[in-house]
Amino acid sequence: MAIVLKDKVVVITGASGGIGREAAVLFAKEGALCVLAARRKELLAELRGRLAGGPQKHLAMATDIAKEEDVKRLIEEAYKRYGRIDILVNNAAVSYVGRVKDMDIEKAGTAININLLGTIRITRHVLPFMIDRRAGHIINISSIIGKRGVPYRSVYCASKFGMEGFMESLRAEVMKYGIKVSIIRPPSVRTDFSKKIQRDSDVDHHALDDMGPGTVARMIADVAKRPKRDINMGIFAKGFLFLNGVLPGLMDKIVREK
Numbered sequence: 243m244a245i246v247l248k249d250k251v252v253v254i255t256g257a258s259g260g261i262g263r264e265a266a267v268l269f270a271k272e273g274a275l276c277v278l279a280a281r282r283k284e285l286l287a288e289l290r291g292r293l294a295g296g297p298q299k300h301l302a303m304a305t306d307i308a309k310e311e312d313v314k315r316l317i318e319e320a321y322k323r324y325g326r327i328d329i330l331v332n333n334a335a336v337s338y339v340g341r342v343k344d345m346d347i348e349k350a351g352t353a354i355n356i357n358l359l360g361t362i363r364i365t366r367h368v369l370p371f372m373i374d375r376r377a378g379h380i381i382n383i384s385s386i387i388g389k390r391g392v393p394y395r396s397v398y399c400a401s402k403f404g405m406e407g408f409m410e411s412l413r414a415e416v417m418k419y420g421i422k423v424s425i426i427r428p429p430s431v432r433t434d435f436s437k438k439i440q441r442d443s444d445v446d447h448h449a450l451d452d453m454g455p456g457t458v459a460r461m462i463a464d465v466a467k468r469p470k471r472d473i474n475m476g477i478f479a480k481g482f483l484f485l486n487g488v489l490p491g492l493m494d495k496i497v498r499e500k
């Protein structure tokens with residue numbers, strides 16, 4: 243039977259735009275209590291004002307997941323307000339494009355600190371509350387290139403592979419408490435993500451598919467209702483990762499820099 247989202251407390255990182263924003267709208271429509279986190283507080287406040295159920299039901303807090311004190315404050319505040327956290331959606335991330343030989347290690351470190359350490363940081367803060375209640379669901383937004391490296395995306399791929407490894411270990415530790423861990427791998431999605439790319443080389447990278455953010459948000463809400471271990475979204479992603487699984491050497495040749 244599907245899990246009812248009404249009155250579930252859902253923390254969503256990266257809720258100020260793109261997939262995270264759409265997910266918050268859907269969760270609120272289902273009656274969930276949303277905790278919105280991102281750095282741009284005006285966008286969060288505006289979203290909170292629009293969510294179903296009215297702004298009083300939801301919490302919006304400017305949070306940089308790269309900063310320990312921000313994340314600690316967010317989770318403490320959410321717990322103080324609602325007394326529990328049912329679902330964590332680890333969605334916030336930044337992009338990064340460039341050849342490894344041109345890489346600026348500072349920029350690379352920033353992306354890793356947000357995408358990988360930020361995810362680890364917030365998960366660590368939420369976990370004790372989930373373990374106490376012997377319930378909870380951590381939903382992670384990875385990417386199809388969180389499972390297969392491609393040129394120019396080394397840092398982004400490293401951050402998503404790292405997140406996936408972390409979550410696989412975590413799943414093995416918390417299964418006994420009834421805590422679920424899911425990974426969703428979308429293909430390329432039409433959001434501002436690629437407009438905000440950090441780049442160290444003048445390279446062009448090609449989207450592997452194109453999906454609307456609403457489709458990914460619907461998948462997040464669906465996984466919250468019917469938990470699944472991992473999902474590759476879209477025919478292209480499924481085919482791409484299947485081929486990579488059976489013939490990785492061929493995939494090396496397909497994706498290589500020409």
Ligand SMILES: NC(=O)c1ccc[n+]([C@@H]2O[C@H](COP(=O)([O-])OP(=O)(O)OC[C@H]3O[C@@H](n4cnc5c(N)ncnc54)[C@H](OP(=O)(O)O)[C@@H]3O)[C@@H](O)[C@H]2O)c1
Binds near residue numbers: 258332333383429434
């Ligand atoms: N778009 C794609 O093609 C694509 C494909 C596969 C997977 N994904 C994944 O989908 C997720 C959402 O991406 P999107 O496409 O919706 O991109 P987006 O529109 O750029 O949204 C990214 C969100 O992350 C937040 N964020 C970035 N750095 C943050 C930080 N340090 N602390 C807190 N929040 C931060 C941003 O808010 P602020 O700037 O306000 O902080 C924004 O709300 C990401 O995990 C991404 O890797 C995207």
